[in-house]
Amino acid sequence: MCIRDRYQRRVHGINKLQELMGFKRFVQAGRVAYINYGVDHGKVCVIVEVINSTRVLVDGPTLGVPRQVISLRRLALTDHLLKVAKGIHTKSLEAIIKKEDLVKKIGESSWAKKLAAQKRRAELNDFERFQVMMLKRQKAYLVNKDVAQASSKKSKKPAKKPKSGSQPQKFHHITL
């Protein structure tokens, strides 16, 4: 920390310093994190205690993660932070997770939605992949059509917004 930082810390408190640092997600008790690697890959957990610069104690009572020491390299920090004292017991953490409705909050995040989309994409079967390809082509056609229209009328009229509401043609699925 340079002199200026120390001054900021003394005058405005730790939050200002953190703001100055530019980092927003800190490894701290209550930080919610995704596990990226290992047995619990893909699950969400809460940091309970910081051991050293590489390892943390982590717990996820209703999230399917047993209380364990895990390397920070295996974690991806999220924006969510629970107000939790360090070293909190599993039972108390469970109560807080339920109270905060953490599962729902995480599910609503774009991160979780992206992961769900990735998973769905990986599970697509051959026909579904074909359908996706057709829909992508249709979307591209509609977008390009509007772009071409907008660019051709540039000189005469102000640029039109591309039609965002146009829906691609829906196809019926073959059912078993």
Add this chain to the structure above:
Amino acid sequence: GINAEYMGIQFSQIRIMVKKFKWYPAEDEKKPFQRKSKAKKKPVATRKGLNPGVVCIVLSGRFRGKRVLFLRMLPSGLALVTGPYKVNGVPLRRMNPAYLLVTKTQVKPEAISKEADTIDDKYFAKAKEAKKKEEEKLFADTAAKAKVFPPEKKEKQGKIDQPILAVLDPLMKKYLATRFTLRNGMKPHELVFQLL
């Protein structure tokens, strides 16, 4: 004969005990596999998911990459398959089921008419031509006979394909008409065709 003797025996007296053949092949003849036990040949095990109306991807041969409809397993162990012909040019054809990639997509099984059950391996047997002598072959008019596809087979194709085409929607037809290819980013070992 050789007028000699060996150990008191005349050569002329010696009888050969080994059977002589008039003709010996230059190379070892290959014999077809013959079961030593009397165990009967087992019927081909049905593959999981290979049901009538299922879309399969042909993996090798002339129609590799084509998506075809599986009709039934024939007693020879081969799979009877159709394009349908009007959609992708694959006729009623026998295929080795090992080279069919089974997908989850299935056309309504009711669309596979009972006509398919009437087709046997004999349907695909080659018509026997009369044996020609060597000289006849030399003088034969090579341009003469144009191979005509038997109209009965065309009719059969139509009978089987017609109910299927009635059930297929335009997207499905396009799907069957398109060949399967691997594109950038597609990892064959990660692609899902059936979630078993």
